[in-house]
Amino acid sequence: ALDGLDLTVVAGDVLDPASLVRAVEGVEVVYHAAARISLKHDDPVATRINTEGARNVVEACLAAGVRRLVHFSSIHACSPNPPDQPIDEARPLFDDSPLAYDRSKAAGEGEVRAGIERGLDAVIVIPTAVIGPNDFKPSRMGRLVVDVCKRRLPATVEGGFNWVDVRDVAAGALAAAARGRRGERYLLGGEYLSLHALACQVAACCGVRSPWFCSPSWLAKLGVPFASLYAAMTGKEPLFNAASVDIVRHHGLVSHEKAARELGYSPRPLRETIADTVAWFRERGAIR
Incomplete structure (x- = not known):
């Protein structure tokens, strides 16, 4: 997926805080998109990656003085209720979902919120169902x-x-890094x-x-x-x-x-x- 791109690859693991500090050193903007999707009711691995991993990324960004963090949440971190009203950025988190993925992504957002309260400049993007080349x-x-x-x-x-093109999600994340307001959520959707x-x-x-x-x-x-x-x-x-x-x-x-x-x-x-x-x-x- 990275073949032919002009970039430097630095190995890191969201569950290894030391590797994250090395990875973000000297970086201005961090895009945190690492996650584990799971359809299980309980999934300890997904919970660690999506929640503890987000916490570790926040800590690394604070320690390295990163200018801005763009955190990728998920539409599944948002409560589906009330079902007859459109979901927007004011929708509460789905922290009581029966599914581990929903709960862990909601908790991951909570970790970013906690980092913002400690001075981190971060914005949160919320893609819907991603599809594309x-x-x-x-x-x-x-x-x-x-x-x-x-x-x-x-x-x-x-x-x-609600489906969204992966290329539009990427463009939305870049725009959030450049023009998004600190601490805000931005829902990146497409069409149903x-x-x-x-x-x-x-x-x-x-x-x-x-x-x-x-x-x-x-x-x-x-x-x-x-x-x-x-x-x-x-x-x-x-x-x-x-x-x-x-x-x-x-x-x-x-x-x-x-x-x-x-x-x-x-x-x-x-x-x-x-x-x-x-x-x-x-x-x-x-x-x-």
Whole structure:
């Protein structure tokens, strides 16, 4: 992912405070995007990386006199309630979520807040569901794109997300570093689309048949044990579980008006993102 870029690579570990101090020494702006995504109810590793890791980054920035920290939070750190009102920067943290990822990202924001109270200049960016090209691992959404194009995803589940292009998240973070107000949160969203509609757009870009069935949540949950069994047999992480079936029914209404007003944030159309993502996977030979 870093091949051909004009940069210096410095090894570091968010759980190794000494390595962080060395990594940020002499640096003006730190972008803290390291995190572990988890769909488990309890995940000690995710909790350490997302919460303790944020605390260690804050301490390193304070010790090194970093001019500004841009901390990447998540829409899942924001409470989904009330569900009928758009989520904006005033939405409380989701610190009582049943999922470890949500709780740990909310706690990570708390660590940054504590650092700000101690004098740290930091801003917080809050991306929604990220999708886009340059998905090297790939992510869960990258896997979904590939599976649709290879006709390995005959069905989807009801619900959807507010989707944002990874390139627009990067641009928003750069703008937050340059123009964001100290201590402020900036929600970086895009547009809402159901999972089924997203899969259909991906299929159209690939020139294959769209998934033929959109499962209601209750039926999808009945299929979770079979998805888990298939994942265990193939050695892959399951594409969905009971938690992810619930997640796609939350965080749909999102407002990025503040980022647009203060940062000049302007996300591209989702159709463009989908087309570019499919083209990128095709160029890498992951799909035909």
